Amino acid sequence: MDGKRIGILTEGELLTLKAKMAHGVMRYRKDVEAVIDKSCSGGNVRKLLPYVNKNIPVVADLQEAIELGINELLIGVAPPGGGLPPQWMNIIEEALASGIRVANGLHIRLAEEERFKKYKNNIFDIRYSYVPKEVAHGRAAKLKKNVILTVGSDCASGKMTTALELHQCCKKRGMKSDFIPTGQTGMYIMDNGFAIDTVLSDFMAGAIEDFVCEAAIRNDFVFVEGQGSLIHPAYSGVSLGLMHGSAPNIIVFAHDITRERLAYFDKAIPTLEEQIEITERLAGYQRSCKVLGISLFAAGMERNAVEEVICEMECKYGIPVFAPLVTGCDRFVDILEDYR
Amino acid sequence: MDGKRIGILTEGELLTLKAKMAHGVMRYRKDVEAVIDKSCSGGNVRKLLPYVNKNIPVVADLQEAIELGINELLIGVAPPGGGLPPQWMNIIEEALASGIRVANGLHIRLAEEERFKKYKNNIFDIRYSYVPKEVAHGRAAKLKKNVILTVGSDCASGKMTTALELHQCCKKRGMKSDFIPTGQTGMYIMDNGFAIDTVLSDFMAGAIEDFVCEAAIRNDFVFVEGQGSLIHPAYSGVSLGLMHGSAPNIIVFAHDITRERLAYFDKAIPTLEEQIEITERLAGYQRSCKVLGISLFAAGMERNAVEEVICEMECKYGIPVFAPLVTGCDRFVDILEDYR
Structure with a gap:
């Protein structure tokens, strides 16, 4: 058509x-x-x-x-x-x-x-539209390429947007980059990827392993859209399956600073320090991995206010903080360049 | 028939x-x-x-x-x-x-x-044979009954056997107990439960939440068969989905002492201390939870040798250790009685 x-x-x-x-x-x-x-x-x-x-x-x-x-x-x-x-x-x-x-x-x-x-x-x-055939074999953990997963503190906290904006920024700068959508929105945007939440649970890790290994053949940076949150009552299993199947060496933590409780659950979100620590530990069981930055979402906040929050958070957490939709991704991609 | x-x-x-x-x-x-x-x-x-x-x-x-x-x-x-x-x-x-x-x-x-x-x-x-309809709503975390999940250091490390033996022991002692199989073996044995690895991943936690809440109506102790392992490259997502959906307040850690590497993967198993610590932390995001004991498997070991290992491990880890198929479950169920 x-x-x-x-x-x-x-x-x-x-x-x-x-x-x-x-x-x-x-x-x-x-x-x-x-x-x-x-x-x-x-x-x-x-x-x-x-x-x-x-x-x-x-x-x-x-x-x-x-x-x-x-x-x-x-x-x-x-x-x-x-x-x-x-x-x-x-x-x-x-x-x-x-x-x-x-x-x-x-x-x-x-x-x-x-x-x-x-x-x-x-x-x-x-x-x-995608039917996986294999359980994971731990292949992604052996890659020498950069696999960058977004992990979030809740659903709808900017994981897809962060991965996609970073990928687009890398492409624009001539870096060999791919983006693997793992949900229906990213799939529809990119005409690629799969919906991990609709895969039989035994095959979650195997499905993303397949996509990551394929993308790593021709790219230095493979961005993977994270799902849910490791502490989420309903979706944590999907988050961990995705993490262990993709075996990232770099994680970007996506966080909506306007949210103190989970969006669909009356439940407090633990501190960022705690989430970052447990994220690195869990990821580390497959491949040595670091949360290299925090991607900030703050709907409705003015640019000045966002920049102020970024400044405060960088002091507090000791890692780069950026707001893809406000300040762009270039400063963070400068850091990724060193991993080329 | x-x-x-x-x-x-x-x-x-x-x-x-x-x-x-x-x-x-x-x-x-x-x-x-x-x-x-x-x-x-x-x-x-x-x-x-x-x-x-x-x-x-x-x-x-x-x-x-x-x-x-x-x-x-x-x-x-x-x-x-x-x-x-x-x-x-x-x-x-x-x-x-x-x-x-x-x-x-x-x-x-x-x-x-x-x-x-x-x-x-x-x-x-x-x-x-079971098709779940709902994602999790965090209902299991609000139960006042005891939900006892088995968590293991690998596949085939005794999680089903431990949960089933504990359940049978409780029944024999007149305690109100149920056992929820989450894999095909337990389902076939009990004519009950569901296979969590064949549920669409979005519904993992919701499916076990359903079973647990139903079983808790008429029982003081609901034993849930754990799956995989939280550190497993292929099945960790299923393990965590099951944990957060069932929201246990008690965990029994099932461990095969003859195994130092994962059964189907050439990968070392972390120390028990570390696994127990991260298990309690992850479970704690839904409901306050303690690893109350270690269930030991050691195929081919003599009773004397097993008892010696139990003694050593109880000293080392500071929690009860039992070998369901060698020493039985009564000593551990004595402790559970206090939770009635």
Whole structure:
């Protein structure tokens, strides 16, 4: 088909954390034409979501998006567990019946739903596009290349954005770099990677090992999108499987300084010192590894305030701190250059 | 159907670690009638595998097992990753064609293999018998009951045996106890539980949380079979998902003292002190938790030698050490009684 012209369905959730897939896709892809969300219709994403930094109109329904010429509908919310709000099924059917491809980032397999079976060639169940075949063999731990994993203090704390921004910065500077998405958002942005949360748990480490070893053949820097958090009640297993399968020698710790408790759980986040220490220890069981920097997220904070926090944190933790979306990644990539 | 009369196919692997499912099933079930394994045919399990401690004849092929009256064939090897040796397919077909039910503990779904589809009602794909629906909500961490998880220094280091022996000992003493298997062996022994390694990784913690909360309603002690090891290159993610989903307040550390390196990986096992410390720390993120004892495995060691090691280890680590299969569990359950 011609190039994609994407419409994203966020129906009521555009401004919430549940729409983080939509936010990431809008920020990093250049072919999003419309967001479908009655709660903000008539608005523009540039104003509604400064993080995205793109002119994308918000429309009230699928028909308006079709009038704007979309040829692919992305289901753009990713609530914990990935269930699909029942009322969305009609919109999806309407899109498929109009010949629009549907890309789905949720845990549900749309192509296997009875009512969508006849459209299954036009459905892309993102999370199920990769099926691993092998458990891990510890191969990544033996690599001589740099594997840089992002680890975070919670879900949605900037792990994908950090890895992707660092990768793009390295590329721009002519370094041999690759980025491996491990979630549906990164996969959809890059047309690459796999969704580790949808892999059978025995194969988590084996799947990322495969991707990392493949990427390391032609690159000096392999950035791996981390998932969840090592202290998270629901997702810590995925975080550790990803860590031990990818066997990083460098970790960047992604932290949202505006958050003191887990986003979906009423639970305090331990201190950064403690998290960094246990992160290095656990990673060290596979390959000697250091948390080389902290990547800061602080939605809504002014540049001056962010720079002040960076200064304080660098003193406190003794490692470089950067805010990819505010101060950029160049200062940190200067340090990575020494690992070339 | 009438009671099971089980034949176990181990074909050449009866005496290896790959047949650990067969070993566990033979030890704990009372209805295994034959093992099919040419490499030891004519022998008896009591002599070949002291751990099992049962009179079970080893026969050369399926026909001999059928003559002994089996009505269920268990695929009794569980190699890493769970693939099925191709040459076994014919034996399975022969069994199904003879009206014998086939129970399969491997990752492959036999019921979905083209050649077995017509027999699918007679196939039990053990690992796929439970489908979780929810991610974890941190519910287990709020329980007031005792949740006892076994954590180990490697695969096949006695985690299932320890949990099961402790549970049986508690039952015998009239304590309200349940045991939740999390692997195919325990599931097949108990007709309960689920295979955590075959759950989509996002649902690992949610699945065990469900089982634990359900079991805690009617019991004071819920024993959870641990999996893998927190330092394992391939399975650490499963271990941590299980730990954080079940949120134990008590951990028993299962350790095979004859092993200094991981069974399937050329990798040293860290010291017990270190493993116990990191185990308590990681568990503590969900619920205050203590490693209350060490469960010792030492295949082939004499009772006297085991008792000597126990004595040394109790001095060294300052916590109770017991060898479930040598010295029994009573001394350790005495301590658990205080938690009633």
